[in-house]
Amino acid sequence: xxxxxxxxxxxxxxxxxxxxxxxxxxxxxxxxxxxxxxxxxxxxxxxxxxxxxxxxxxxxxxxxxxxxxxxxxxxxxxxxxxxxxxxxxxxxxxxxxxxxxxxxxxxxxxxxxxxxxxxxxxxxxxxxxxxxxxxxxxxxxxxxxxxxxxxxxxx
Amino acid sequence: xxxxxxxxxxxxxxxxxxxxxxxxxxxxxxxxxxxxxxxxxxxxxxxxxxxxxxxxxxxxxxxxxxxxxxxxxxxxxxxxxxxxxxxxxxxxxxxxxxxxxxxxxxxxxxxxxxxxxxxxxxxxxxxxxxxxxxxxxxxxxxxxxxxxxxxxxxx
Amino acid sequence: xxxxxxxxxxxxxxxxxxxxxxxxxxxxxxxxxxxxxxxxxxxxxxxxxxxxxxxxxxxxxxxxxxxxxxxxxxxxxxxxxxxxxxxxxxxxxxxxxxxxxxxxxxxxxxxxxxxxxxxxxxxxxxxxxxxxxxxxxxxxxxxxxxxxxxxxxxx
Numbered sequence: 001x002x003x004x005x006x007x008x009x010x011x012x013x014x015x016x017x018x019x020x021x022x023x024x025x026x027x028x029x030x031x032x033x034x035x036x037x038x039x040x041x042x043x044x045x046x047x048x049x050x051x052x053x054x055x056x057x058x059x060x061x062x063x064x065x066x067x068x069x070x071x072x073x074x075x076x077x078x079x080x081x082x083x084x085x086x087x088x089x090x091x092x093x094x095x096x097x098x099x100x101x102x103x104x105x106x107x108x109x110x111x112x113x114x115x116x117x118x119x120x121x122x123x124x125x126x127x128x129x130x131x132x133x134x135x136x137x138x139x140x141x142x143x144x145x146x147x148x149x150x151x152x153x154x155x
Numbered sequence: 156x157x158x159x160x161x162x163x164x165x166x167x168x169x170x171x172x173x174x175x176x177x178x179x180x181x182x183x184x185x186x187x188x189x190x191x192x193x194x195x196x197x198x199x200x201x202x203x204x205x206x207x208x209x210x211x212x213x214x215x216x217x218x219x220x221x222x223x224x225x226x227x228x229x230x231x232x233x234x235x236x237x238x239x240x241x242x243x244x245x246x247x248x249x250x251x252x253x254x255x256x257x258x259x260x261x262x263x264x265x266x267x268x269x270x271x272x273x274x275x276x277x278x279x280x281x282x283x284x285x286x287x288x289x290x291x292x293x294x295x296x297x298x299x300x301x302x303x304x305x306x307x308x309x310x
Numbered sequence: 311x312x313x314x315x316x317x318x319x320x321x322x323x324x325x326x327x328x329x330x331x332x333x334x335x336x337x338x339x340x341x342x343x344x345x346x347x348x349x350x351x352x353x354x355x356x357x358x359x360x361x362x363x364x365x366x367x368x369x370x371x372x373x374x375x376x377x378x379x380x381x382x383x384x385x386x387x388x389x390x391x392x393x394x395x396x397x398x399x400x401x402x403x404x405x406x407x408x409x410x411x412x413x414x415x416x417x418x419x420x421x422x423x424x425x426x427x428x429x430x431x432x433x434x435x436x437x438x439x440x441x442x443x444x445x446x447x448x449x450x451x452x453x454x455x456x457x458x459x460x461x462x463x464x465x
Contacts, residue, residue: 004457009308011175013217016351020321020464027449033457041171042217058226059214059369061390062323062352064433071368072385075227080216094432122249123219139182146306147159147188151456153319153464154175154308164463166330168372196326197372213381214369230382235371277404278374294337301461302314302343309330309463 002032007146009154013042015055015084015099020155021046022102028151029109036149037106038142039134040116043155044123047115047130051100054084107133114141157187162301164193164309168200170208170239170254175310176201177257183306184264191304192261193297194289195271198310199278202270202285206255209239262288269296312342317456319348319464323355325365325394325409330465331356332412338461339419346459347416348452349444350426353465354433357425357440361410364394417443424451 006028010021021043025035039047046053057063058074066086073079092098097105106113113134120127120136127136146152161183165176176198180190194202201208212218213229221241228234247253252260261268268289275282275291282291301307316338320331331353335345349357356363367373368384376396383389402408407415416423423444430437430446437446456462 002457007306009175011172014215017321020319020350023449024452028453031450031453031457033453040175042215045217054216056214056216056226059366060324060352061364061366062355064435070387071366071390072387075230075385077225077227080226090432096428096432118251122245122251125219139178140186142179143183143186143188143306147157147186149306151317151453151459151462152306152308153462154310155464162461164330166327169370195330197370200372209371211369211371211381230385232380232382235381273406277401277406280374294333295341297334298338298341298343298461302312302341304461307461307463309465 004033004151005145005149006033006035006151007142007149007153008035008037009142010037010039010043010046011041012155013045013053015053015087017155018046018053018099019102022099022106024153025111026102026105026109029106029111035106035109035111036114036145037111038114038116038137040119044115044119044125044130046103047113047134049129049131051103053099054080055087056080057083107131159188159306160300160304161188161190161306162193162297162304162308163191164195164297165198165201166196167310168197168208170210170242172310173201173208173254174257177254177261179308180266181257181260181264184261184266190261190264190266191269191300192266193269193271193292195274199270199274199280199285201258202268202289204284204286206258208254209235210242211235212238262286314343314461315455315459316343316345316461317348317452317459317463318346319350319452320353320356321351322465323352323363325363325397327465328356328363328409329412332409332416334463335421336412336415336419339416339421345416345419345421346424346455347421348424348426348447350429354425354429354435354440356413357423357444359439359441361413363409364390365397366390367393417441
């Protein structure tokens with residue numbers, strides 16, 4: 001054990017930005033860190049039992065594309081699902097661990113996951129839709145741990 | 156007083172991402188933290204006397220919607236205003252404090268707010284449009300405080 | 311030398327969000343900090359020898375515009391290039407240092423730049439397209455430095 005602590009606030013819920021909290025969390029845990037992730041706003045999507053995350057190139061001119069696609073075409077029906085399928089296939093082909101498996105790794109490594117009660121209420125999430133292992137709290141809960149942590153990250 | 160310090164860089168200016176700096180800032184202040192928020196790039200919108208922030212689901216496939224709306228329809232005129240009104244109504248109904256009130260709470264709790272002079276110049280913001288209580292500085296000003304802080308967050 | 315350390319994770323690759331890692335990195339280095347930036351996901355675009363970053367107002371209702379442009383018009387062909395040109399011109403006119411020069415400043419100041427090997431593979435980046443001075447590593451490489459750093463930022 002390193003005796004170190006990592007605190008993460010996860011606020012994004014797209015497929016691409018779902019990876020950093022779980023990659024960083026599981027890696028830190030493997031290095032002996034005690035890890036807490038506080039999920040708030042769109043980050044709550046990462047706690048759903050049934051993950052159904054999407055990715056889009058819209059608003060993200062930095063996404064590598066196999067060929068240039070005009071922005072207007074990117075808004076066509078079905079494009080978001082297609083981009084999501086393409087990214088999932090690419091990850092699979094490249095040997096990137098599936099997101100649900102990565103999350104399971106975090107749970108096994110005792111990464112503590114806390115859902116923000118305020119945004120659970122705001123967005124009408126149901127506790128029964130979220131992981132039964134997650135806890136509930138507010139910003140004060142986050143600071144209890146973060147104030148003592150070695151690394152704090154807002155994702 | 157906890158004697159702890161929280162440093163935040165606020166770079167986003169949409170209605171949804173305007174909440175984290177002020178929620179985290181006011182909570183930390185209530186817990187006895189000394190708090191500084193450095194507003195830069197789009198985060199400067201959060202310092203305007205008259206807040207006029209918008210929210211959009213475009214580029215954010217994780218936003219919970221009451222029913223699925225095709226991306227192309229989300230680009231129609233008036234949709235952004237409608238989504239903003241819907242989120243404001245939802246927040247009001249759910250008892251989430253209004254953003255301006257939350258910002259006032261931060262000011263009363265002596266959260267120090269610093270506007271990035273470089274982006275004020277870049278985006279032609281007028282000092283008269285920004286809170287009279289905010290100060291002005293650069294990245295070096297941020298590190299003066301952040302280098303000693305217990306928690307650092309880039310929002 | 312301050313003896314302090316700054317660790318940054320750079321995950322965004324748009325022109326606007328390319329500035330914070332390099333501004334904060336070069337400023338901290340000038341203040342005597344030892345600096346490491348870990349580039350992952352879209353942040354890898356910032357390591358390309360030939361920078362070709364774009365900016366878009368789509369999905370970012372907080373971007374200051376010279377006049378209101380309906381979202382649908384923002385999706386028209388050529389709009390993204392036009393917005394990129396406009397921001398570059400504005401930055402030049404306002405005396406903001408060019409991004410490539412700012413990156414050179416970081417290199418001269420011995421800011422260590424690490425490319426995430428996993429996302430290099432995932433997005434099929436070629437090492438020959440990236441700065442020859444950058445190193446390669448994974449999340450564990452990041453924590454080696456970040457665990458000892460005074461300031462950690464996820465951009």
